[in-house]
Amino acid sequence: MRRILLETQGEVSPVCSKSHITYKFHISEPGGKLCIHFAYGPKNLEDRELSKTLVYESIEKYIEPSRRELVQAKWESYLPLKNLITVSVDDPDSHRGAGHRHDPEQLLHLSMKDASPGLISGPIHSGMWEVTLSLHAVVTDQCKFSLNIWQEEE
Amino acid sequence: MKWIACELHSHTFHSDGRQTLHELAAGAKALGFDCIALTDHNTMTGLMDKETVQDETGITIISGMEWTTFYGHMATIGVKEFVDWRPVGPGDIHAGLKRVHASGGIAGMAHPFRMGSPICTGCFWEFKIEDWNDLDYIEVWSGTFPSIKSDNARAFQLWTDKLNEGYRIAATSGRDWHVQSTTDEPVSVTYLSLEEGDAQATEKAVRAVAAGRASVTIGPLLTMDIVCGGSAYGIGSIISREALEFGCSVNLFADFSVRQGLWELTDQTYSLRVVGNTGIIHECSITRENSYCQFEMNGIEAIWARAELWGIVRGVHVLIAFTNAVYFD
Numbered sequence: 001m002r003r004i005l006l007e008t009q010g011e012v013s014p015v016c017s018k019s020h021i022t023y024k025f026h027i028s029e030p031g032g033k034l035c036i037h038f039a040y041g042p043k044n045l046e047d048r049e050l051s052k053t054l055v056y057e058s059i060e061k062y063i064e065p066s067r068r069e070l071v072q073a074k075w076e077s078y079l080p081l082k083n084l085i086t087v088s089v090d091d092p093d094s095h096r097g098a099g100h101r102h103d104p105e106q107l108l109h110l111s112m113k114d115a116s117p118g119l120i121s122g123p124i125h126s127g128m129w130e131v132t133l134s135l136h137a138v139v140t141d142q143c144k145f146s147l148n149i150w151q152e153e154e
Numbered sequence: 155m156k157w158i159a160c161e162l163h164s165h166t167f168h169s170d171g172r173q174t175l176h177e178l179a180a181g182a183k184a185l186g187f188d189c190i191a192l193t194d195h196n197t198m199t200g201l202m203d204k205e206t207v208q209d210e211t212g213i214t215i216i217s218g219m220e221w222t223t224f225y226g227h228m229a230t231i232g233v234k235e236f237v238d239w240r241p242v243g244p245g246d247i248h249a250g251l252k253r254v255h256a257s258g259g260i261a262g263m264a265h266p267f268r269m270g271s272p273i274c275t276g277c278f279w280e281f282k283i284e285d286w287n288d289l290d291y292i293e294v295w296s297g298t299f300p301s302i303k304s305d306n307a308r309a310f311q312l313w314t315d316k317l318n319e320g321y322r323i324a325a326t327s328g329r330d331w332h333v334q335s336t337t338d339e340p341v342s343v344t345y346l347s348l349e350e351g352d353a354q355a356t357e358k359a360v361r362a363v364a365a366g367r368a369s370v371t372i373g374p375l376l377t378m379d380i381v382c383g384g385s386a387y388g389i390g391s392i393i394s395r396e397a398l399e400f401g402c403s404v405n406l407f408a409d410f411s412v413r414q415g416l417w418e419l420t421d422q423t424y425s426l427r428v429v430g431n432t433g434i435i436h437e438c439s440i441t442r443e444n445s446y447c448q449f450e451m452n453g454i455e456a457i458w459a460r461a462e463l464w465g466i467v468r469g470v471h472v473l474i475a476f477t478n479a480v481y482f483d
Binding site: 020058067098137 | 166168169170195197200222224225238273304308
C-alpha cells in the first residue's frame with residue numbers, strides 16, 4: 001500500500017541559485033520503504049545569447065585578466081549551461097545521505113534493507129523527516145520542479 | 155618512514171562518479187597506487203564496502219567527503235562520519251572546519267581556481283578565510299598532466315604566497331577521478347611518508363598530509379632530508395635556528411624506480427632546485443642514472459624551503475615534482 005506523504009511542485013528562478021528549500025513532513029507509521037521522486041526542468045539553458053553573457057560574466061569573475069581573451073575565444077566549450085538541483089534526506093535523528101548527481105529526474109528510496117546510492121539504509125522512524133533541495137545553479141528564467149514522497153511496504 | 159603512493163580525490167556512483175569503489179580501487183592498484191581517499195560529493199555511503207574492497211585489492215582506503223558547497227569545494231579526509239556542509243555560508247567556513255576537525259578529519263581546498271558557478275557549480279573557492287592556520291592543505295594540482303594547467307599554477311602560487319606569509323600549510327594533488335577511462339596524460343601522485351607505529355594506515359596517511367610529509371609528482375619520487383648537527387629532518391619538519399647554526403647537509407634524491415613502467419619521461423638532464431621565500435637556495439643538475447644531489451647549508455635567511463624538479467615533458471618545460479616545505483624557526 002502506498003501512503004502519500006508529500007506532493008508538491010514549484011518554480012525557481014536564477015535568483016534562487018545557492019539556496020536550499022527544505023520540506024518537512026511527518027511519518028506516522030514507522031517501517032517500510034520511503035520513496036522520493038524528484039524531477040526538474042529544463043535542464044539546459046538553450047538561449048545562446050544569455051549563455052554567452054553568463055559565460056563572459058564567469059570569465060570576468062574567475063579568470064585572471066591576462067588569460068581572459070584566450071578563454072573568451074572558446075566560450076562555446078562551456079555550453080550548455082545547466083541547472084543543478086540535488087536532494088538530501090534527514091530523518092528525525094540523523095542525516096540519511098544525499099544524491100549529488102546531475103540527472104534531472106531521480107527516483108530514490110531508503111529502507112531498513114537498502115537505499116539508493118548516496119542514501120543511507122536504516123530504520124524508517126516515525127516523526128518529522130526532511131528532504132532538502134539544494135539549488136546549486138538555476139540558469140534558466142524559470143525552472144519547474146516536482147517532489148513526491150511516499151511510503152510503501154518493502 | 156615509509157612512502158606510499160596516494161590518490162587523494164576520487165568519486166563513485168554514490169555521487170556523480172561512474173565507478174564502484176572496487177573499480178576505483180582496482181584501477182588505482184593498476185596504476186601503482188597504495189592508497190586512495192574516497193571523497194564523494196556530499197555523501198559517504200560509497201565507503202560501505204570499504205573493508206571488503208581493501209581486503210580484495212590491497213589498497214588502503216581513506217574515508218572522506220568533498221564538501222560540494224555553493225562557495226567552494228573542500229576535500230575532507232579522515233572524517234569518521236558525515237559532517238554537514240549545508241549550513242555553511244560564504245563567511246562561515248571556519249565553523250565548518252571546526253566541525254571537520256572535531257570529527258577527526260582534516261580539510262583542504264579542492265581545485266580552488268577552477269571556473270566556478272554556473273559553469274562548474276561552487277568549483278572556484280569563494281569562502282572567506284580569516285585564519286589560514288585552520289586550513290590543513292591546498293590541492294595545488296588537480297586533474298591529469300596538472301603542471302601545465304593555469305588553474306593549478308594559480309593554486310600553486312597561492313600555496314607559495316601562504317608559505318611566504320609564514321603559514322605552515324600542506325600541498326597535495328588530486329585527479330578528481332570520476333571514471334575508469336584510460337588517459338595518455340601524466341597522472342600525478344601524492345606520496346605520503348608514514349610514521350612507524352601501530353596506528354591504522356589510513357590514520358597515518360591523514361596525519362602525514364596534516365604534517366606536510368608529502369611529495370607530489372608526475373614521475374619520480376622527490377625527497378629532501380636535512381641533517382643538522384647529527385639530527386635528521388624530513389619534509390614537513392621545523393628546524394630551529396639553533397640547529398641551523400651547526401651547519402646542515404641537504405640531501406635531495408629523485409627516485410626513478412617508483413611505479414616502474416607506469417610513467418615515462420624522456421632521458422634528459424633535469425634541474426633540481428631548493429627554493430624558499432628568498433628565491434632559489436640551491437640548484438643542481440641530475441639525470442635518471444645520477445639522481446642524488448647534496449649541498450651544505452650554513453645559515454639561512456629563508457623561513458621555508460621545498461625541493462622542485464623541473465624538466466621537459468611532452469615538449470614543455472614544466473614542474474615535474476615538488477616536495478612539501480621544511481620550515482625554519
